[in-house]
Amino acid sequence: EKVEITKEQEALMKLIVEAYNKHQIPQDVTKQLLQDQYSTEENFLLLTEIATSQVQVLVEFTKNIPGFLSLDHEDQIALLKGSAVEAMFLRSAQVFSRKMPKGHTEVLEERIRKSGISEEFITPLFNFYKSVGELHMVLEEQALLTAITILTPDRPYVKDQQAVERLQEPMVNLLKKLCVLQHPQEPQYFARLLGRLTELRTLNHYHAEMLTSWRVNDHKFTPLLCEIWDVQ
Numbered sequence: 001e002k003v004e005i006t007k008e009q010e011a012l013m014k015l016i017v018e019a020y021n022k023h024q025i026p027q028d029v030t031k032q033l034l035q036d037q038y039s040t041e042e043n044f045l046l047l048t049e050i051a052t053s054q055v056q057v058l059v060e061f062t063k064n065i066p067g068f069l070s071l072d073h074e075d076q077i078a079l080l081k082g083s084a085v086e087a088m089f090l091r092s093a094q095v096f097s098r099k100m101p102k103g104h105t106e107v108l109e110e111r112i113r114k115s116g117i118s119e120e121f122i123t124p125l126f127n128f129y130k131s132v133g134e135l136h137m138v139l140e141e142q143a144l145l146t147a148i149t150i151l152t153p154d155r156p157y158v159k160d161q162q163a164v165e166r167l168q169e170p171m172v173n174l175l176k177k178l179c180v181l182q183h184p185q186e187p188q189y190f191a192r193l194l195g196r197l198t199e200l201r202t203l204n205h206y207h208a209e210m211l212t213s214w215r216v217n218d219h220k221f222t223p224l225l226c227e228i229w230d231v232q
């Protein structure tokens with residue numbers, strides 16, 4: 001039967017996409033990727049600055065998700081802390097899937113490869129970027145997938161999981177309809193998108209190890225990253 005987006009789904013879509021477009025890392029931060037110092041230290045500092053800016057952007061985007069601010073305040077924090085790494089993998093993955101202006105893609109890859117991350121994490125990290133790139137997600141899908149990731153009910157320390165499910169479910173239903181409408185020739189596209197969310201969960205584990213190895217080599221993070229990642 002014909003797939004229809006309802007008026008209220010249309011309104012939800014508009015809110016999520018507007019929030020996603022409104023909250024972006026400032027150009028002057030990402031433009032620094034093009035500067036010419038490429039030492040491991042310089043790359044780490046640059047990625048730390050971008051990640052810090054990304055967390056600020058993520059918090060603002062999350063506050064615009066309908067219903068999020070009505071959740072229990074401690075649950076709001078638990079959702080942000082639990083999803084930050086996954087949301088940043090999604091965000092940085094978009095850079096690799098769309099051809100960034102002025103070759104951001106190449107310099108970002110170079111800087112990530114030479115930022116003190118051990119080889120064992122580089123492989124799964126770039127496999128994920130490749131698998132997201134192959135999906136050629138449209139902006140609506142990227143925005144919804146980020147909101148769905150943030151609204152994952154079973155994050156550690158979330159008390160009222162049902163309240164989070166009630167916010168996540170309409171987003172998942174909307175994304176499912178969008179996928180059918182955007183990719184009619186690919187019925188399994190929605191399943192492939194959700195498969196990326198599963199892959200994101202495994203990347204959380206790798207990221208925890210990345211943080212430990214950086215800290216062992218006495219790398220400093222910003223106060224915001226220390227707070228969201230419970231380090232130092």
Ligand SMILES: CC(C)c1onc(-c2c(Cl)cccc2Cl)c1COc1ccc2cc(-c3cccc(C(=O)O)c3)sc2c1
Nearest residue numbers: 025030044047048050051054085088089091092095104112
């Ligand atoms: C603290 C730091 C060393 C770190 O620790 N782990 C990670 C990480 C790494 Cl490596 C990979 C995945 C996830 C994490 Cl969390 C990072 C760096 O995280 C980030 C986070 C967001 C973004 C957005 C970018 C980006 C570029 C150009 C354009 C745009 C754009 O949105 O236009 C975005 S790069 C970037 C790097």
